[in-house]
Amino acid sequence: MLVSLEGLDGSGKTTVWESLKETYPEAVFTREPTESWYGDAVSRSISADDADPLAELFLYTADHADHLSRVIRPALADGDLVISDRYSDSRYAYQGATLADSTIDDPVAYVQSIHEPFTRSPDLTIYLDIDPETAAERSGKTNKFEQSAYLKRVQQNYQRLIDATPGRFVQVDASQPPKQVLTDVREQLDAVL
Numbered sequence: 001m002l003v004s005l006e007g008l009d010g011s012g013k014t015t016v017w018e019s020l021k022e023t024y025p026e027a028v029f030t031r032e033p034t035e036s037w038y039g040d041a042v043s044r045s046i047s048a049d050d051a052d053p054l055a056e057l058f059l060y061t062a063d064h065a066d067h068l069s070r071v072i073r074p075a076l077a078d079g080d081l082v083i084s085d086r087y088s089d090s091r092y093a094y095q096g097a098t099l100a101d102s103t104i105d106d107p108v109a110y111v112q113s114i115h116e117p118f119t120r121s122p123d124l125t126i127y128l129d130i131d132p133e134t135a136a137e138r139s140g141k142t143n144k145f146e147q148s149a150y151l152k153r154v155q156q157n158y159q160r161l162i163d164a165t166p167g168r169f170v171q172v173d174a175s176q177p178p179k180q181v182l183t184d185v186r187e188q189l190d191a192v193l
């Protein structure tokens with residue numbers, strides 16, 4: 001089973017992901033961007049304020065393709081539970097927002113369309129729901145993505161994804177104290193495992 005954790009920067013995904021390692025020690029824990037050289041290229045792009053948004057999309061997508069073939073598909077073939085801190089929805093929501101002012105009519109649909117022939121959808125996506133202002137504050141506003149105006153667009157894209165496939169998503173109130181967020185996430189996971 002493939003479970004993804006999604007949400008705005010600062011929503012608390014990594015905090016939850018780290019804690020889940022104690023709860024599910026047998027699971028495969030992974031993340032996007034990855035730590036491969038494709039992920040390194042993505043990190044360079046995140047730090048580049050003048051990165052071309054389309055080039056950046058394809059860097060993230062290359063990292064995802066490598067992640068799928070090297071980590072995700074082999075783990076699922078072995079019957080493992082895989083828990084990923086960010087996955088394809090991050091691309092739909094974030095690059096959907098970055099490309100909003102481009103010549104592409106519907107960037108979210110476009111980004112989905114380039115994934116559709118090769119990706120593997122998560123079985124469950126836990127969305128940590130938080131408002132963009134709190135998200136930006138918590139994340140420290142250290143890069144171009146961690147700005148509340150941009151995160152507002154990202155949030156709208158996530159909402160569109162949730163509305164399109166409500167059965168795949170569960171939403172957890174990420175404004176709660178960390179302990180309660182973790183309890184809610186564990187409850188949701190235990191219900192499906």
Ligand SMILES: Nc1ncnc2c1ncn2[C@@H]1O[C@H](COP(=O)(O)OP(=O)(O)OP(=O)(O)O)[C@@H](O)[C@H]1O
Nearest residue numbers: 008009010011012013014015138139176177178181
């Ligand atoms: N429920 C919470 N309440 C208050 N602060 C929190 C909560 N969860 C996490 N934090 C704090 O917010 C900051 C960001 O948390 P974390 O790195 O887990 O978020 P994230 O969603 O993984 O962010 P990013 O996507 O930017 O990596 C950290 O300082 C963390 O301690």
Ligand SMILES: Cc1cn([C@H]2C[C@H](O)[C@@H](COP(=O)(O)O)O2)c(=O)[nH]c1=O
Nearest residue numbers: 009032033060086087090091094095145
């Ligand atoms: C996977 C992915 C990530 N992003 C953005 C979101 C964050 O601002 C950074 C790095 O992620 P992290 O969780 O803070 O390590 O990259 C993105 O725009 N598109 C993606 O596909």
